[in-house]
Every structure is written in structure tokens, then in C-alpha cells.
Amino acid sequence: xxxxxxxxxxxxxxxxxxxxxxxxxxxxxxxxxxxxxxxxxxxxxxxxxxxxxxxxxxxxxxxxxxxxxxxxxxxxxxxxxxxxxxxxxxxxxxxxxxxxxxxxxxxxxxxxxxxxxxxxxxxxxxxxxxxxxxxxxxxxxxxxxxxxxxxxxxxxxxxxxxxxxxxxxxxxxxxxxxxxxxxxxxxxxxxxxxxxxxxxxxxxxxxxxxxxxxxxxxxxxxxxxxxxxxxxxxxxxxxxxxxxxxxxxxxxxxxxxxxxxxxxxxxxxxxxxxxxxxxxxxxxxxxxxxxxxxxxxxxxxxxxxxxxxxxxxxxxxxxxxxxxxxxxxxxxxxxxxxxxxxxxxxxxxxxxxxxxxxxxxxxxxxxxxxxxxxxxxxxxxxxxxxxxxxxxxxxxxxxxxxxxxxxxxxxxxxxxxxxxxxxxxxxxxxxxxxxxxxxxxxxxxxxxxxxxxxxxxxxxxxxxxxxxxxxxxxxxxxxxxxxxxxxxxxxxxxxxxxxxxxxxxxxxxxxxxxxxxxxxxxxxxxxxxxxxxxxxxxxxxxxxxxxxxxxxxxxxxxxxxxxxxxxxxxxxxxxxxxxxxxxxxxxxxxxxxxxxxxxxxxxxxxxxxxxxxxxxxxxxxxxxxxxxxxxxxxxxxxxxxxxxxxxxxxxxxxxxxxxxxxxxxxxxxxxxxxxxxxxxxxxxxxxxxxxxxxxxxxxxxxxxxxxxxxxxxxxxxxxxxxxxxxxxxxxxxxxxxxxxxxxxxxxxxxxxxxxxxxxxxxxxxxxxxxxxxxxxxx
Amino acid sequence: xxxxxxxxxxxxxxxxxxxxxxxxxxxxxxxxxxxxxxxxxxxxxxxxxxxxxxxxxxxxxxxxxxxxxxxxxxxxxxxxxxxxxxxxxxxxxxxxxxxxxxxxxxxxxxxxxxxxxxxxxxxxxxxxxxxxxxxxxxxxxxxxxxxxxxxxxxxxxxxxxxx
Ligand code: FES
Ligand code: FES
Numbered sequence: 040x041x042x043x044x045x046x047x048x049x050x051x052x053x054x055x056x057x058x059x060x061x062x063x064x065x066x067x068x069x070x071x072x073x074x075x076x077x078x079x080x081x082x083x084x085x086x087x088x089x090x091x092x093x094x095x096x097x098x099x100x101x102x103x104x105x106x107x108x109x110x111x112x113x114x115x116x117x118x119x120x121x122x123x124x125x126x127x128x129x130x131x132x133x134x135x136x137x138x139x140x141x142x143x144x145x146x147x148x149x150x151x152x153x154x155x156x157x158x159x160x161x162x163x164x165x166x167x168x169x170x171x172x173x174x175x176x177x178x179x180x181x182x183x184x185x186x187x188x189x190x191x192x193x194x195x196x197x198x199x200x201x202x203x204x205x206x207x208x209x210x211x212x213x214x215x216x217x218x219x220x221x222x223x224x225x226x227x228x229x230x231x232x233x234x235x236x237x238x239x240x241x242x243x244x245x246x247x248x249x250x251x252x253x254x255x256x257x258x259x260x261x262x263x264x265x266x267x268x269x270x271x272x273x274x275x276x277x278x279x280x281x282x283x284x285x286x287x288x289x290x291x292x293x294x295x296x297x298x299x300x301x302x303x304x305x306x307x308x309x310x311x312x313x314x315x316x317x318x319x320x321x322x323x324x325x326x327x328x329x330x331x332x333x334x335x336x337x338x339x340x341x342x343x344x345x346x347x348x349x350x351x352x353x354x355x356x357x358x359x360x361x362x363x364x365x366x367x368x369x370x371x372x373x374x375x376x377x378x379x380x381x382x383x384x385x386x387x388x389x390x391x392x393x394x395x396x397x398x399x400x401x402x403x404x405x406x407x408x409x410x411x412x413x414x415x416x417x418x419x420x421x422x423x424x425x426x427x428x429x430x431x432x433x434x435x436x437x438x439x440x441x442x443x444x445x446x447x448x449x450x451x452x453x454x455x456x457x458x459x460x461x462x463x464x465x466x467x468x469x470x471x472x473x474x475x476x477x478x479x480x481x482x483x484x485x486x487x488x489x490x491x492x493x494x495x496x497x498x499x500x501x502x503x504x505x506x507x508x509x510x511x512x513x514x515x516x517x518x519x520x521x522x523x524x525x526x527x528x529x530x531x532x533x534x535x536x537x538x539x540x541x542x543x544x545x546x547x548x549x550x551x552x553x554x555x556x557x558x559x560x561x562x563x564x565x566x567x568x569x570x571x572x573x574x575x576x577x578x579x580x581x582x583x584x585x586x587x588x589x590x591x592x593x594x595x596x597x598x599x600x601x602x603x604x605x606x607x608x609x610x611x612x613x614x615x616x617x618x619x620x621x622x623x624x625x626x627x628x629x630x631x632x633x634x635x636x637x638x639x640x641x642x643x644x645x646x647x648x649x650x651x652x653x654x655x656x657x658x659x660x661x662x663x664x665x666x667x668x669x670x671x672x673x674x675x676x677x678x679x680x681x682x683x684x685x686x687x688x689x690x691x692x693x694x695x696x697x698x699x700x701x702x703x704x705x706x707x708x709x710x711x712x713x714x715x716x717x718x719x720x721x722x723x724x725x726x727x728x729x730x731x732x733x734x735x736x737x738x739x740x741x742x743x744x745x746x747x748x749x750x751x752x753x754x755x756x757x758x759x760x761x762x763x764x765x766x767x768x769x770x771x772x773x774x775x776x777x778x779x780x781x782x783x784x785x786x787x788x789x790x791x792x793x794x795x796x797x798x799x800x801x802x803x804x805x806x807x808x809x810x811x812x813x814x815x816x817x
Numbered sequence: 818x819x820x821x822x823x824x825x826x827x828x829x830x831x832x833x834x835x836x837x838x839x840x841x842x843x844x845x846x847x848x849x850x851x852x853x854x855x856x857x858x859x860x861x862x863x864x865x866x867x868x869x870x871x872x873x874x875x876x877x878x879x880x881x882x883x884x885x886x887x888x889x890x891x892x893x894x895x896x897x898x899x900x901x902x903x904x905x906x907x908x909x910x911x912x913x914x915x916x917x918x919x920x921x922x923x924x925x926x927x928x929x930x931x932x933x934x935x936x937x938x939x940x941x942x943x944x945x946x947x948x949x950x951x952x953x954x955x956x957x958x959x960x961x962x963x964x965x966x967x968x969x970x971x972x973x974x975x976x977x978x979x980x
Contacts, residue, residue, distance in 0.1 A: 063912065070916045071911050072898065072899055072900055072903070073894035074854070244920075245856075245920040246918070296918075323857075326863075527918065528920075530917070708959040709954075709956050735861070736863055742952065744949050
């Protein structure tokens with residue numbers, strides 16, 4: 040169910056013909072007919088098959104890697120170890136950026152002296168068949184020597200802990216000092232203090248990492264791959280020591296990413312094998328390999344201390360965050376920054392102190408995952424809000440209403456919020472949509488939970504993010520959009536077609552978006568950080584508008600009317616003052632072409648920038664803007680079995696402007712179930728760094744049988760920085776879900792579970808603690 | 818490899834003879850012979866991306882040995898309908914916005930087709946059970962359920978008209 044709530048707007052109302060309508064996504068039909076090719080579906084004549092040999096332990100010294108027997112096997116074309124590669128570390132550029140490199144992200148392509156995490160790659164194999172490659176892998180022998188590892192994030196930060204890399208296990212640390220927390224706590228009538236813990240979550244996209252690479256007749260290394268970021272071509276070229284313009288990456292339609300295909304996936308491995316063999320090489324990971332190949336969600340320990348007045352107003356907040364980066368930092372510094380800035384949530388906290396740190400351990404890597412640090416903070420600050428409400432005898436909504444940040448207020452880092460903040464409307468609508476409360480009984484307890492959030496969209500301002508797009512109109516009136524954005528399933532390429540169609544007045548079927556190609560298309564940056572639509576949509580709109588201006592200038596001369604008297608709708612240009620002056624768009628394009636009018640344009644959209652935060656106070660501008668909204672849910676908890684069932688799940692979000700309401704609702708509904716998984720069942724478990732949940736048999740994600748009654752409510756303030764006033768939506772929809780479920784469970788059983796996921800076992804234990812009076816009741 | 822043998826399969830109405838090793842799965846031989854519309858998400862029977870209709874029943878082709886399928890009839894999502902002759906399920910999935918990344922969709926349409934063949938008027942819970950072996954990480958299933966209801970209705974109406 041989708042409901043678009045018509046509302047007042049902060050920006051002048053635009054008459055939209057295609058934007059805002061539930062149009063069929065351009066990619067949907069071929070996906071439903073089974074025609075869409077994903078990276079692992081590709082083959083080439085003479086193709087070799089690749090396999091990866093991985094370490095069987097999380098921390099060790101490598102004494103010797105013996106590949107002689109593997110190399111000798113018939114049909115094996117290439118075996119590469121670190122000793123065969125130029126002695127280069129991969130320093131990952133901030134994915135998708137054109138600017139400088141980040142510090143601390145150096146990671147060997149293949150492990151050399153040391154293994155730092157379980158299943159770290161040690162050797163690459165290419166062979167004539169999958170079976171031969173697998174047999175060769177079995178013939179590789181590694182001699183290890185013990186090396187102590189560290190697997191607990193707090194322990195990793197203590198003096199004398201084994202060092203994962205370099206001279207300290209601190210990957211990054213931040214602080215925020217705002218106002219006077221001491222005074223704030225003095226003014227408080229009540230101080231509430233709690234520690235929360237969140238777990239490692241696996242993206243579990245359905246399509247495991249896959250790709251195909253080959254050298255072509257221009258000596259260009261081509262890689263077709265499942266990725267969120269085609270800009271990794273630079274890291275690959277640098278690692279091979281070849282010029283940037285000789286690596287051509289094409290992203291296929293991606294079978295899900297959620298951040299897990301934002302770092303290098305397998306591009307580098309494919310590149311090395313294809314470059315060394317000069318043959319096409321294909322690599323498809325198994326599910327088990329996929330689990331260890333990409334960074335998962337950072338587990339956090341979140342300690343919150345909040346001072347409140349009797350009326351519910353927060354007077355001070357102190358937050359300590361500890362996250363685990365695994366062995367290599369990847370995007371950990373940024374994930375931590377998001378959590379730090381997002382620590383107080385969508386609330387105005389004038390006296391705020393945050394200290395955060397992310398530690399290196401020998402656990403599996405953590406990296407980008409939808410919600411990116413912010414959603415973990417949400418579990419804690421929203422849990423804290425409900426604990427405050429309970430102590431003061433207020434409703435969850437009331438305590439939030441006392442504290443919501445509003446347009447014009449300054450957030451945790453002192454950044455002024457410029458766009459609409461409709462947290463309150465969203466919360467009210469989400470709660471209302473829950474309808475009548477289900478009836479519980481002695482055994483089954485019903486609870487309701489609410490969670491609000493603040494989630495940025497667009498990248499960190501000092502990344503100086505930009506995006507380019509090219510739009511052109513052909514003489515038959517069809518439109519081409521070229522933009523190297525990747526399409527990871529949220530309808531990225533379809534949205535651009537829709538925007539160009541809107542601006543140029545053609546039906547969407549007349550537009551083709553060429554996407555995901557780093558060489559033939561203008562670079563657009565990543566599909567991450569809820570930025571794709573914001574950035575590439577604006578660039579596409581700018582380019583299409585310029586083409587439109589050119590066409591209308593010609594038409595104005597032709598019809599002898601000013602260009603602003605002309606409209607482009609339904610495949611015609613028509614004078615508003617005299618509808619008889621009109622011609623179809625194909626004719627317009629043809630005549631413009633004959634007269635040498637420019638029918639295409641390349642535009643660049645640049646996000647607002649800043650120079651970073653004050654390191655002592657954490658004050659400054661971090662993000663372009665934020666999305667606000669709420670999630671509410673109703674759960675049933677069986678107090679005998681501990682089982683939690685989500686009955687209703689409602690997301691209400693101010694998306695600024697929905698381009699395609701069906702797609703927006705799809706993001707909200709998908710988030711509801713993925714967030715439910717995080718709240719209740721999903722957990723990557725490692726025992727001393729060894730993965731014990733390596734497949735979907737052990738790592739359980741919600742199935743069709745777990746789906747609650749789900750509802751998406753879309754509010755449109757048209758106040759965002761994206762095209763037509765839109766705001767980013769991919770992550771915001773997800774941000775509050777788990778928090779709302781945790782709150783609902785606490786409401787149902789009268790005791791809070793501070794550690795996710797909320798398994799039956801934890802529910803039973805919490806109920807036992809409550810019964811034995813070990814829980815302080817407010 | 819010496820022990821490979823030719824097996825007969827009718828795939829989407831076309832009779833094929835394919836070479837299969839004793840341990841080859843139906844998924845492998847289908848994909849190696851161009852039927853890449855059958856997806857692979859786990860190779861363990863956990864995800865349903867590889868589902869095909871084998872003699873009228875939905876099976877995980879990654880768990881089915883090719884030799885066991887010898888002589889059988891296989892239908893993949895492409896055999897269920899095409900752009901020229903779409904199945905009502907495909908039309909409904911497209912119209913309802915049920916498709917996101919799309920990787921799960923070939924398997925889900927297979928499972929839904931078998932359900933509707935057996936049960937033209939499924940309840941919500943019938944649909945949930947029928948899809949319980951098909952993981953979808955993107956959509957939250959809501960629009961998949963509504964598309965299946967819609968297709969069922971279209972098919973029932975069609976049957977009434979024809980009957
Ligand atoms: S690939 Fe067969 S069930 Fe996952
Ligand atoms: S649409 Fe992506 S897994 Fe279902």
C-alpha cells in the first residue's frame with residue numbers, strides 16, 4: 040500500500056507530468072522475463088575460470104606458500120601470490136571520488152607475511168575449467184606460524200593488545216564538544232544511562248560477487264562486474280602500474296548491493312588474472328566466499344547518558360561509541376563519523392559530548408552497509424528516548440515532540456538545518472496507521488514501538504562530491520542519457536530516464552539511460568550514501584534543461600513567441616498563448632539538427648562543500664542535507680517461547696518529492712523487512728575470528744513467512760536538494776526500523792533488551808531477570 | 818569427466834541433449850547451455866534463485882542432479898512467458914513495481930506459477946508458504962504478494978471468459 044500525502048511545499052509548485060506518477064521502471068520488464076544479464080551470466084570464447092585460495096585462520100604469520108603442485112596441474116594457466124605481484128598495497132581512493140586518497144586504507148591485494156582475518160585471500164588461480172581451478176586450489180599449501188590475534192573491540196584498545204597493523208589499533212576517533220554538558224546535567228531532573236550493543240550484519244544481496252575481465256585489441260583491460268562503483272578503475276590501474284585510461288569498467292545491473300559492493304569487490308582479482316594471462320577470466324564467488332569477501336555492518340557498543348527535565352526536555356547528553364573495523368580500515372573512519380554526528384538523532388541537544396573510536400581487530404572486515412553507522416546510533420538514541428518517556432510517564436511521542444530538531448536549528452556539529460524537518464508529522468502518521476491495537480493474552484504480549492531518525496543523504500562535504508551526466512535528443516525524438524552511475528536495483532537508471540522525459544516532454548519509453556560505464560559515460564560517482572538520485576538526478580536535470588532551452592530557443596524564433604511561452608509536453612512543443620503553434624518533438628529535433636542547434640549537453644552537478652570539522656569540538660558542516668521520518672510497528676511476543684512476531688510495520692518519510700512513488704514505497708517496504716532481520720534474527724557470529732555462520736542455513740534473513748502487514752507513507756515537502764526537491768531515500772527508510780522493533784518489544788514485555796538481535800533466548804532471559812526483580816523498574 | 822553422459826531434457830518446449838557429469842547439477846548444465854535466466858545465489862538450496870519447474874513441480878535446480886532429471890521437462894522463467902507472450906504473473910510483477918534488483922525474480926515467478934497452477938485463488942498465507950524457499954532481499958515481498966494476487970485474479974477472469 041502506498042499513500043502519497045499531498046502537502047504544502049517549501050518550493051514553488053512545479054507542474055509535473057511524469058515525476059510523481061507510479062510509472063513502470065525501465066528495467067522491470069526484462070528482469071521479469073528473465074532477459075537481464077548479470078555479471079556472472081557473461082561468457083567469452085576461450086574464457087578461463089578463476090578461484091581464490093584463502094587463509095583458514097584469522098591471524099598468523101605466513102612462512103611459505105607452495106604453489107608448485109597447483110601450477111603443475113594440467114589446464115592451470117596462472118597462479119598468483121603476493122610474491123608474483125608488484126610490491127604495492129591497494130590504497131583505496133574514497134570510492135567514486137576524483138580527489139585525493141584517504142589515509143589508513145592500505146590493504147595488500149593478497150596476504151604476504153601475515154594473515155589478518157579469516158579467509159584473507161592468499162592466491163589467485165585461473166584455469167581452463169571451474170573443476171581444474173578448484174583442484175588447483177586444493178593443491179596449494181601454506182605453512183603458517185602462530186601470531187596472536189585480537190577479537191574484541193574493547194580489548195583491542197587496551198595497552199598490550201596484539202597489534203593488527205601499524206603501532207596502534209585505533210583506526211579513527213572523533214569527539215564532539217558542544218555547549219556545557221556539566222551544567223546541562225546539573226539542570227536535569229533525571230539522568231538516564233544505558234549501554235546498547237549491535238551486531239555484525241551481512242548485506243546478503245542475492246547475487247554473489249561476479250565478473251568477467253579481458254584485455255582487448257586496444258590493450259585496454261575490460262572488466263564487466265557487479266559493483267556499486269565503477270571509479271575503482273583508478274585503484275586497479277595504479278595497482279597494475281598501467282595508465283588510468285587503460286582500465287574500462289562496466290557495471291552490469293547489480294543483483295543487490297546495500298553497500299557491500301561499494302569497496303573493491305573482485306575487480307582487482309579479475310584484473311590481475313586477465314592482465315597476466317591475456318585471456319578472458321571469469322570469477323563468481325560462492326555464497327560462503329561472498330560472506331567473507333566484502334565488509335559487513337560495523338558492530339557498535341553505544342553508551343548513552345541523558346539528562347532530562349521533568350517535562351521531557353533533554354538538557355545534556357554524553358555518548359561513547361566503540362566500533363569494530365575488522366583487520367583493514369576500509370570505510371570505517373567514515374562509518375564512525377556518521378555515527379558520531381548522528382549520535383543525538385533528530386533532536387536538539389545543546390549540551391552534547393560525544394567520544395567515538397573504531398578499533399582494528401582480527402575479525403572479518405566491516406565497511407559500508409545501508410544506514411552506515413547512523414542506524415546503529417538510532418537503536419541507542421531511540422531506546423534511550425523510550426526509557427526517558429517511561430521514567431517520566433510520558434508517551435514515546437510526547438517525549439520526542441519536546442525535543443525534535445526543526446528547520447533553522449543547528450545539529451550536533453552546529454550545522455544549520457535548511458530543509459523541512461517533518462519528523463513530527465511522520466511520527467504521528469506512522470502511529471496512526473497502526474490502527475487498532477491487536478489483542479494479547481496472558482502468554483502473548485502486544486507492544487508498539489516508534490523510532491525517528493536523522494539520516495544524511497549525499498556524501499561528506501569535504502569529499503567535494505560531483506556528478507556528471509550527458510543528455511541528447513535524436514532526430515526521431517528519442518532521448519539518450521549517459522551517466523556512469525551504477526544501477527543496484529533501486530531504479531537508478533530508470534529515475535534518470537524519468538527526469539529527462541519530464542524535462543523534455545517525451546514519454547519515458549522514448550528515453551534510454553546508458554549507465555555504469557567508466558569510460559564511455561561521464562563519471563557520476565557511487566551508488567551509495569543515498570546520493571545517486573540526488574547527485575546524478577540533478578546532473579541529468581541540468582543537462583536535459585540545457586537541451587530543452589536550446590530546442591525552445593529555436594522554436595520561439597520559429598513560432599515567433601518568447602521561449603517561456605512554449606511548453607514541451609506529450610511529445611509536442613506548443614505555444615501556451617496559441618496552441619495552434621505546435622509541432623511534434625521529433626520534427627522539432629530534426630529541424631534543430633538541420634539548423635545546427637546543439638541537441639545535447641554535458642552537465643556537472645556539484646554538492647555543497649566544506650573544509651572539515653574542528654578536531655577539538657567536532658563543529659562544522661559534514662553533510663549536504665538530511666532526511667527525516669519515522670517507523671512504527673506492532674509486535675507480539677510469546678512469553679513462553681520468547682518468539683517475537685512483527686504484526687504491523689509502517690514507514691512514514693518525508694522524501695521531499697517522490698519521483699516514482701512505487702519505487703519509493705519499494706524502498707520503504709524492503710527496508711522494513713531488512714531492518715526486522717537486524718532487529719530479530721540476523722547475526723554474523725565469529726568465534727575467535729572464525730566465521731561460524733557462513734551460509735543462509737546459519738545466517739537467517741527474513742523470508743516471505745516473516746512479512747508483517749507493511750505500509751509505506753510518503754510525505755513530500757519538496758524541500759530537498761535533489762531533483763524536484765527530492766531527498767535521499769535508500770538509507771533513510773532503513774534507519775529507524777530496528778530501533779522501532781526493539782522499542783516495541785520493550786513495550787510488550789516491560790523490560791528492554793539492550794543487545795541486538797532480540798532472539799527468543801534473550802527474550803526469555805530478560806523475562807526471567809524481570810521476574811527475579813533484577814531489573815530496575817521505573 | 819570420462820564418465821559424463823548425454824542426457825535428454827526438454828527445456829521450455831525444446832528437446833535438448835546435454836552432456837552431464839555424474840555430479841553435475843541441473844543448475845550447472847542449464848547455465849552452461851545458455852539458460853542463464855536461472856540464477857545461482859547459494860548452490861545449497863537456501864535461496865530459491867535457481868528454481869525451475871521440473872515436470873510440473875518447483876525445484877531448486879542446484880540441488881537436483883542432472884542425471885536424475887534425464888528425460889524430464891524443464892520450464893524456466895523464460896518458458897513461462899516472454900515479452901511477446903507474457904504470463905499474467907510477469908505483467909503483474911512489472912505493473913505492481915515488484916521488481917527491484919531482479920535477481921530473485923526468475924525463481925519467484927517459477928514458484929508463483931506452480932502455486933497458481935495448483936491453486937487459482939490462493940490466500941495470503943498460501944502465497945507466503947509457496948514462496949518460503951525464495952529469498953528476496955530488496956522488496957520486503959509486499960509488492961510480490963500483491964502481484965501474485967493480481968495475476969491470480971486476471972487468470973481467474975480469463976478462465977471464466979474462456980469457460
Ligand atoms: S542457488 Fe539453488 S537454492 Fe540458492
Ligand atoms: S529484487 Fe533483489 S533480491 Fe528480490
